[in-house]
Amino acid sequence: MVAKPVFRTCGLTGLKIHDEAEKLIKANAVVAIVVLAIGGLMGLLVALTRWPSVHLLPADLFYLALTAHGIDILIVWCIFFEVALMYFASAILLGSRLAAPKMGWVAFALMVLGAAITNWKVLEGNSSVMMTSYVPMQADPLFYVGLILFAVGALIACFIFLGTLVVAKEEKTYEGSIPLVTFGALVACIIAVYTIASGAIILIPTFLWSIGLISHIDPLMYKVVWWGMGHSSQQINVAAHIAVWYAIAAILFGAKPLSEKVSRMAYLTYVFFLQIASAHHLLVEPGLSSSYKIFNTSYGMYLAVLGSMIHGLTVPGCIEAAQRKKGFNKGLFEWLRKAPWGNPVFSGMFLSLIMFGFLGGISGVTMGVEQINIMIHNTIYVPGHFHGTVAVGTTLAFMAITYFLVPALWQREIIMPGLAKLQPYLFGLGMGVFSLFMMGAGTLGVSRRHWDMAFSDAPHAFSHPPAAYLMMGIVGVSAVIAVIGGALFVVVIVGSVLFGKPIKATAPAPAPSPVASYGSEQHASVPGTFTLALLFLTVFVLYYFVNWKYLASTWLMS
């Protein structure tokens, strides 16, 4: 006997909201933000230790905090929030009931339990193996059990999302094709299923090895399969935060895609090519051939990079087209100047878009060149790059949409609007500078995951150039700024959920009207966005070839 689903109509957006879906979205989002707070604190401790003149933690606690920071932010925070987004993009955007809400709670419980077990083992101090837990280094068996439980929960959530798409289609809650944002979430979900399967294939035998049932795990095989999870999990983030960009453009500007076809094709390249990547982490590994590495690291001839470059044009492009329809037509950039920069939903989203492209995107493609990786592998350039993707890209985009979800789902006003306005700039720009200078220090050879860049206890003497110390100092300062921004986010959101002024359920407002009917040749032209795109391409090309030149100046190897 299934209870009849209960719906309400959102007073802000006119969306039809399924009661059970809403509860699950809230629960997953709340846990995500709690984990972000814990993981962020760990990140602060790591940054304060790598700041040479502070050097806060002793070595054992540093490696412990770094392990916790990686797992909590790269995996737990992102995936909890993505589960909330998947439920939102299916049940809420399609006006449907969520399939199997009870299984949704089972998934939630498994993910919480798994994350708690792994965190407990890491904090206990006997599993400081880093997020990657490369064999033959061994963690406590429960460390792997926690990750496996978490993955099983996430997998169930993926199937609930897919089930909801089926239910909505069957019950005809919408007509035609699913919205672009839901399509993006579907791409994220497909990548997530692949990711979790890779995780299971490697973590289950590793667990059996840790309790002595399997005698040996080959370190190279471990890495190839583990990165099928590790790298692809970050592709879930990319697909999800691009969906968030499109969603925010629609929510704030009523923007519709310049072309459904082009945007969806760009997403499709992710399904085919983005998730094959795992060789990015294996480019200087012995025992793998260059042809495998080249095909894999280029996402199949850079076709997934092509997809991202298309989104790079179409996301700001759809905002420009919508703004121009509203009359912001002066010059190249009036549409952008007159955008709501004081609204954290917009400022967070746009900073995320720009910095993901310029910092995370360009550096990622460049360091993913097989030969250039010789100069980058395992230097602090690598975390510099992925803070340019996961922190200023994914995390900032998720923060931005949270400022919309709180009024829409919790029906509370955002408290401390002044601080909320400032928050995306503090976090985004702090993280941007942080990421840039880590890349700089990495170019000078500073190592990642390393407690002592002065090598005081080493048998030989070696000193990095003073510029490297200066850059690591800047990294420390900007990390503190970013953490203040992150803490503000947690305070404002938790405060709003608990103490925000309730928004009275007024008569349902009409859904924001889509801007006329462009989407084909009738849409406004987007010269401003095209100019930005050309600037991006110029920087990309220059930076790419500068790195080849730099490579050509080092020792010869063959």
Added chain:
Amino acid sequence: MSISPPEQKIWFNEPVDKVELLWVGMALVWALIMFAMMPLWHLKGSQNMSNEAYRIHPEAYQAKVDDMVAKFTVGEEGKAKTPVVRPPAGSDVYLLARLWEWYPVLELEQGKSYRLHLSSLDWQHGFSVQPANINLQVHPGIDEVVTITPTTSGDFGIICNEYCGIGHHTMLGKIRVVAAK
């Protein structure tokens, strides 16, 4: 809007704007240029991965290292009195990684090529020669061979840049490159 189903049910047939098509074309050309660069550098460039590697038992590798150290030691260096080895130019040079040291110290001649072997006795380690900024992964059980030609002289640190436990940050070795005689 992007959060509602497309207005045109048959959206696939909507014409695409020229600017979008132009950008897709430019991005595709750039993607293909980037793809061509990697094989091209294998043909024309001088910094490439060797693709030469063998399975080896850690004890067998240790024996090769000991053999080289016995033949070519010219001194010792550092707090741990690590032997300094000067193998002849062009020869096979064995560098060993273990918790937490690089063994031995190598003395190489500038402009000469060596077949450098890298392997670990225990966990994974990261071979990071600074400031030349060459970074290679070192595995237990795999003998990785790279033909390397130092083009600059001086003392170079070998940082371990793959996390290998609590002593990771003390794992620092040395390569000395001297001007050719």
